[in-house]
Amino acid sequence: MQPEDLMRAPFHLDQEALDWVVATWDGLDPLQQAAQLFTLNSRGPVDAAERARLAALQPGGITRFFGTDGEAERSALDALQEDAAIPMLVSADLEGSRMSLPFGTPVPNPLALAAADDEALTREVSRIMAAEARAIGVNWSFTPVLDINAAPRSAIVATRGYGSDPAKIARHALAQLTEFEAAGLAATVKHWPGEGYDDRDQHLVTTINPLSMEDWHASFGKLYGDAIRAGARAVMSAHIALPAYRPDAPDAERYLPATISRALNEDLLRGELGFNGIIVSDASEMAGLTSVLAPLEAKIEILRAGCDMVLFSSDPETEIAAVRDAVASGRIPAERFRAAGLRVLGLKASLGLHRSRKAPETPAPEGRATITERAFAAAPTLVKDRDATLPLDPARHRRILVLSPGIVEPMGNEQIPFALPQMLREAGFEVTEAPYGTPLDITGQDLVLYLFGEETLLTRSRIFLDWRALHGHFKTAMARPWTALPTVMISFGYPYYLYDAPRVPTYINAYSTHEAMQRAVCEALLGRAPFAGTNPVDPFAGAPDARL
Template sequence: MTDQTLDLLRQAPFHLDEEAVAWVADTATRLEGDSRLMQLFVIGMHGPVGAWTDEIAQLRPGGVMRFFSADGAAEAGLLDRLQDEAEVPLLVSADLEGSRMSLAFGTTVPNPLALAAVNDVALTEGISRIMAEEARAVGVNWSYTPVLDINAAFRSPIVATRGYGAEIDRIEAHALTQAKAFQQAGVAACVKHWPGEGFDDRDQHLLTTVNPLSMDEWEAHFGRLYRAAIAEGVLSVMSAHIALPSFVREGESEAGLEAFRPASLSTALTTDLLRGRLGFNGLIVSDASEMAGVTSFMDVAQAKVEMLRAGCDMILFSQDVPRDLGAIKAALADGSLSRSRVDEALLRVLGLKAALGLHKAGRVPAAARLTQLGKPEAEALARAGFQRAPTLVKDVQNLFPISPDRHKRVLFVTGGIVSPIHGASMAFALPDLMRQRGFAVDVHVAGDAIPTGQYDLVLYGLGEETLLTRGRIFLDWLGLMGNFRLSMRRTWHEMPTAMVSFGYPYYLYDAPRMPAYVNAYCTSDEMQEAVLDCMMGLRPFAGQSPVDAFCGLEDARY
């Protein structure tokens, strides 16, 4: 490994000193065979804590991603044991996206769309610092955030609440603030989803999505955002399963199917555009490597080889490590994957570890670190964020504020809180919160008729934050009401009626005549309480919509 090769680690965004460069060089020289190749894998860890110590010790990956339980002490203990037994310090990653994607044993914080609705960069900085410090306390040193996607196609189920809205200025301000706060707290930021999601209304978990912008348009949107993140010193980028035909066709006008090759498998997009034209020198990690955005395009094992060849330095997840490791070794043997590409990837993996100081000895005991979780000042700041986010999109009948005196009898109509990641539908806390304040609340049973005159308020509560593998998010009247005839009935001519979305902000597309509509962005109990305060007039609806909640429909405004 030459000094010229190592020089990339002295440059942005790594900025390694000579001691750190020497550690990278010595470690790279020492690693051989499978140990060398396994540094390029991030292994996902689900389920019970005890199952993973031996597994990770045997695999010896470069990084892990833990899907956390609610037991913070057990999780910190697991990660400490893994680090103690690791041949090379581990990158420990998570999706720190807020709301239901907050750490279950830490402070629940607003998600990006809620922060965009508040539009206070100082709040975003404070919330980001809480997230990073609590993540560090449990042992996380790398987050696959912030999201640079643009909420352009309102039917997109994959951006929605994970991004900072539809306005470039707002996205740039908040996303870069989050990245800077994370990295100052010792958590590497990873901007995603390269080369940019949000203009295709499909889900790359299910197919390869397409960024349809011309290169001039792309430069004005995603080019601007990624260039700004690179200039800010972001340490990593996630190359996703998104095609950008306009760039590929610059070099080959008749590219055919190759124009629709996902970025994670594309040398043109990952190496030529991201590394070459934009000048990114940090670590590139693939998005989850067994999503259908990859597997619908090529064989799952061969895709791992193609990701490395295209310019990814790390592969996120493998359901069959021996299979995938074998494919990479075969490609090295036949020359279809160069050893120099693997060496460069390894250099950046180790460089990121050194940039985070993982090569240095010493660690505060877990018990002391965990005292950083859920501090009163953190809970107070998060609560303030929730309170400022609810957005009154419309109230054409002047329903709000509501009160037990005028709206005593309430029917709450809901499909529950839906999250494929967390399993089955979860119940809302809102009915109990309203009962505690003097309302008499019935929860509608799907299939039951809604009797005229029995209620003073019909309140629809929808709980779908950004959903993975759902394909679409929409107002499913049939599923909500449980009956063909009931799905066609509307209550607002007979009784005061309102709808609150605790997630996806676009339900007016399916209910443009809904007289009162609130976007609240997050399904957390904290947000439900904040919305109730706003509905009762105890606090103002202070949020400003970061997206077009009317979906371009003029009639939805009335």
Template sequence: MKGDPVSSLFSSSAATAGSHGDGAHGAGAHSAEGRDPLALAPADRAWVDARLASLSTEEKVGQLFVLSSIGDDIEEIARHCALGVGGVHRFPGHDLEKAWAATHAVFERSAVPPLVSGDIEGGSLSHFYASPVPNQLGLAAANDLALSRAMARVIASESRAMGFNWTFSPVVDINANFRNPVVGTRSYGSQVDTIIAQARVLIEELQAQGIAASAKHWPGDGYDDRDQHLVTTVNPLSMAAWEAGFGRIYRAMIESGVMAVMSAHIALPDYIRARDPDAGREAFRPASLSRALNLDLLRGELGFRGLIVSDATAMGGLNSWCDRAEAVPAVIENGCDVFLFSRDGAGDKRLMLDGLRKGWLSEARLEAAVEKVLCLKARLGLHRRTPEDLLPPIATAREALRRPENLALAEAANQRAITLVKDTQALLPLDPLRQRRVVVMVEEGWNFVSGALPRECETFLDELRARGFEVRLYDAETPPSRADADLLIYLIGQEATPAIAQIHIDWIKLHGGSRKAMLRFNTALPTLMVSLGQPYYLFDAPEIATYVNGYSGIASVQRGVVARLVGEAPFTGVSPVDPFCGLEQARY
């Protein structure tokens, strides 16, 4: 596209892939040591051995934990660091200086160089002070690996400027079941080849800049209707089907040198039953507690030599399986190297030590897990980096964030993803001369994650008004009609988020009552629907004849959607999933 700012920003990306940072940071290239992503130089290996030998049993147990920091509470971080944790996961707030100070406290108060992790997934999870980048489904819809690589460089450079050295991404789940509520916009879609290609780019660029990547959610999400945050979910595939999908994906991630894999609260019963046909309930043991899935399948059969981190241990999918006193040591004993999150860090550390004393956690597994943690730190060069390299001064960080070229790239990427799914009524382009009076019905959605970008629709409304449309919000007491409106727009803003339970249009809430939920305006009034989140709302609204997926509710997407609705720019997105949900009815 002529004048496209993206082209000039990453035209040489293929030639420079993996060229960032020094040798301590690079993990894109395969070593001669057998694709070991944590392979170390002799001096770094010596540091690991010396550190491991110097730690007391209690200090080793502390290194197993990565605890979450909600907001920028330095007192909370002090409590975590006093436990000698291996790392802190940051959910920063919206104030850059407070966020920087909180991360600085992690480094300042840790006796062993700490891992500082984040859920760096883009979309509404973009940090408030960073460039608002597309979520994974949006990147897949943009359908341009060079663009994805350029965005990955922005993500890596801005994340490193704020002290992150580990991210729990990419999500490599297969968005196969449109009813799955938590994969959705966090995934690269339903095609295995697309998932592999996009995830490789992110892994290469992140790890080239000293940020460890994590492929998740082992052994694979996207087929169950449910969310592992609420219940132990099930990967229902036969092992032949699993090998053709998730097996290919995880082997490709391992080949790409991914440093970590996140073991989730998801069962893979076909693998267990192949080993024990009478497994019964054990077939549904979550991977986070499964020696068979972590040590036999992931490490043994797939050959993964990096670090295995559990998914968050406060989630229902873990805690519904067994008592907490049993679960805490079992996470490590059954193959995870890092115990992620806790509602009571001190209490869970005591349970880990109790499990060690009772023999529920073996000395061998404790040693192996702590060694992996230290190897990851050494592979990232944390023990050799200066304090300012671990976390640049606030002025330096501010200069690295939201640079004009990064914002321009993110704006272009977000807008390139926007997908026209259908316009069977030939409604577009909109014109204020024909459709001057516009009623907008808004469902902004919400996000479970602390620190997520604020949800708003004012950008969309302002963009319409700037083009001469008279815009008002839907009033349930005076529903729109031909007499007072020329166009009705449904604006749905729900991205995938934990604990949402299901994807659906809440007609009762949207229309303002249970009886009004049955109203349908499309036969009386030109109507279109825009999703600024999940791509599957045609399942509940197949009668909507004009439908657009924007994948994220951030402001640049809203601006881009309006520009395309009025014909100022073309729709270029390619849907990474079936937006018709397998329904012929939804195509018309």
């Protein structure tokens, strides 16, 4: 790589910016240069200790895990940028729903937007997300997701992607990408070289993309190629193997995660697809990588294999120094190290950070609540209503028994109660919420309502119906209330529960657990609004009896 390459897409640097990049890199000592290749996480209050930690490390960027006070977060990021000798990249996973800014406008997740399937609406939602992120100091988003939801048992793709149809994924992901980029928020497409055909979780194991190269080029290859041409400034290289790319190589090489595969990063992504932007690793301490290499070794191999930036470190002082030493010994070639550093600084310059590092005064789009309300209302999908149970009516279904494990928060796995039961009470129903884990008893009820709130869950190998826990006993685990009472099952997340409950007569997918989505579903249950969504995946998960 030559510095002048930064004047081409996707950086488009002018001479002033390019001069800043080169002079800045050349002015750093080797340890400072190594630190620029790390994005560290920042959690909790940004107090004096956190400011001192990051000021001493001087990383290239941080991923901030935000609290609920947006003004406090903006002030904290401004302070951290002031402390930085070189302006930092500030990244976040802007995936919508509960994987987004906790103080921002509630927005649907990608699967809900795919169910609504309105590209203009996806653009409007993306503009809201970008404006709110930029206003607090975020300049880099680890989205959009290009994964293909092909393996129904995958707990990790589930609601994070735009479904199973590559054409639909392209429409919505590229709409988000272009809106983010237009707002001055660097977009990252992930998870390279493509997730969704392995039902395991790369947080726990190296996952495998099993496609032939012909099929890969027709699907993931086209998606990444389109994203590159649309101006994506970053690609996240993940702990996913693509063994078909080097069919004659030893298995140990064919099944390397992309994060440490020079073939996938340098030959396929840069060489064949022509990507000139920055390659950032996925979180480097996920077991999809650390089951292959020890964490310190993994950091070195990430950079050797063509990634420009390492995401996260539990021991940054040691690992940054180890990268410096690997360059000094020649293990990381000097030209590879310099190319990575120039691209990191090139991304910063392309965001204008060499001129100003302060969060911009970004006006929030007008009518945000109206836009997002429209987006939530467009997503709920009635998959089947075999016995014409809907709409719900207090005259027919006055006494409702709710069975639910509650909403599972994606990162911390905390339990959050549903608001929908209270909404139904306000509509004239008598609602009984059975404590989770108590034996099933439908005596005196007119309808049974199952509510599930498991969006994409990280480090959960499987999402499935645990009938014994849900019904509270070995014997009642085998009972099915719909042979006696009208029964409705609603998923506000994972869309494949019909695989475990194929004969449930009424099933609805609502994709997102936010209260706004619960309210939209309530309106549709009562017949006040249509179920406007269409299936972005096969909700029957290939089970023929699920259609009955």
